[in-house]
Amino acid sequence: MTKAADRVKPFIEFNITEKCNYCCEYCSQGFLNKHEPLKLKNASDEVIEGFLSLLEKLGSEYEVNLIGGEPFCHPKFIETTERISQLGNKMILYSNMSFPVSVFEKFIDAAGDNLKLIHGALHVSEIKDLDKNIQNIIKIKQIIKDKTAIRIVSVVTEENFETLRYIEKELSKHNIEFIYIRLIKQENREITIYSPHIEEYLKIKEHKYNKDMLKAREINTSKVLCFAGSKLLHVDAQGNISRCWSWQSKKEFGYLGNVTEPSSIKLLKGARPCYSPVCYCQHPTARNAYYYSPFTALYRFDFSEFMQKIFSVKNDYSGSKPRKVWRVLGLKISYKK
Numbered sequence: 001m002t003k004a005a006d007r008v009k010p011f012i013e014f015n016i017t018e019k020c021n022y023c024c025e026y027c028s029q030g031f032l033n034k035h036e037p038l039k040l041k042n043a044s045d046e047v048i049e050g051f052l053s054l055l056e057k058l059g060s061e062y063e064v065n066l067i068g069g070e071p072f073c074h075p076k077f078i079e080t081t082e083r084i085s086q087l088g089n090k091m092i093l094y095s096n097m098s099f100p101v102s103v104f105e106k107f108i109d110a111a112g113d114n115l116k117l118i119h120g121a122l123h124v125s126e127i128k129d130l131d132k133n134i135q136n137i138i139k140i141k142q143i144i145k146d147k148t149a150i151r152i153v154s155v156v157t158e159e160n161f162e163t164l165r166y167i168e169k170e171l172s173k174h175n176i177e178f179i180y181i182r183l184i185k186q187e188n189r190e191i192t193i194y195s196p197h198i199e200e201y202l203k204i205k206e207h208k209y210n211k212d213m214l215k216a217r218e219i220n221t222s223k224v225l226c227f228a229g230s231k232l233l234h235v236d237a238q239g240n241i242s243r244c245w246s247w248q249s250k251k252e253f254g255y256l257g258n259v260t261e262p263s264s265i266k267l268l269k270g271a272r273p274c275y276s277p278v279c280y281c282q283h284p285t286a287r288n289a290y291y292y293s294p295f296t297a298l299y300r301f302d303f304s305e306f307m308q309k310i311f312s313v314k315n316d317y318s319g320s321k322p323r324k325v326w327r328v329l330g331l332k333i334s335y336k337k
């Protein structure tokens with residue numbers, strides 16, 4: 001194990017369901033929920049079993065991020081968290097905090113001391129009774145165990161800023177941390193910059209979460225080696241495993257197998273080059289998952305790609321008869337079939 005590997009805090013993210021009871025305008029799942037809800041799926045029993053076996057193999061040091069959609073929309077969510085807890089893995093719940101306190105109570109009991117954090121998001125445009133929702137969060141804070149923390153986040157818009165300040169004030173009376181999250185624009189995935197009075201406030205309140213998000217976009221991805229794919233993993237509701245949220249141009253780095261077919265799983269070994277032009281999420285920064293290395297170019301060197309540049313044979317059907325076209329150092333040498 002290298003020192004770089006020791007600094008990484010390993011985690012696996014499980015998108016147990018794509019379903020959600022909200023239709024937030026800034027979320028692709030919210031959009032589908034509004035227009036094509038039948039396209040959103042729950043993880044099947046087979047996917048859940050496959051995920052649990054993969055987790056058992058990875059070991060208990062991998063933290064599990066439970067995400068959706070809204071995880072509580074999955075009928076077997078609580079039962080699954082109980083089984084994760086039995087494996088000894090710590091869990092972080094990402095929820096929109098809309099389910100009743102009684103449901104949270106069952107979840108907190110099932111997850112036990114392995115529930116590290118409830119990361120609740122308040123989507124104000126979807127909430128019918130904001131004060132009731134705030135009161136529920138306060139009740140949840142009272143029933144969580146000593147080893148569990150709770151923090152609430154909200155996405156800032158020009159319109160909701162004053163409401164968020166009210167939420168922050170109410171939650172702070174009960175020592176509940178509130179984080180202002182910058183909106184990521186759907187069309188270009190850029191981070192929003194607001195009008196001056198909001199920016200002034202955010203400057204004081206800018207949370208590490210936003211800073212990590214901003215820092216991720218500054219990574220020169222062609223120069224880093226990243227542990228995503230070995231120590232950071234993402235499993236979607238269909239059981240597909242990927243290294244992170246960013247599309248990788250090299251196929252074997254983008255798709256690492258499916259949890260329902262153990263023989264298909266090929267996780268990356270250690271830190272490997274990144275094949276995305278941009279890093280889109282805060283996790284690799286928050287978890288020390290990448291580092292700049294003078295050897296990155298060597299890791300990126302692909303011998304078969306290199307040989308294809310020197311020498312290639314391709315079929316050419318453009319003429320009256322098909323023929324083979326040979327290229328040596330880019331120079332075309334044609335041969336009749």
Ligand code: SF4
Nearest residue numbers: 020024027030069096
């Ligand atoms: S609650 Fe979360 S998953 Fe659901 S629509 Fe809103 S942002 Fe998307």
Ligand code: SF4
Nearest residue numbers: 226228244246274279
């Ligand atoms: S996009 Fe980010 S998390 Fe994904 S491999 Fe590249 S640096 Fe790592």
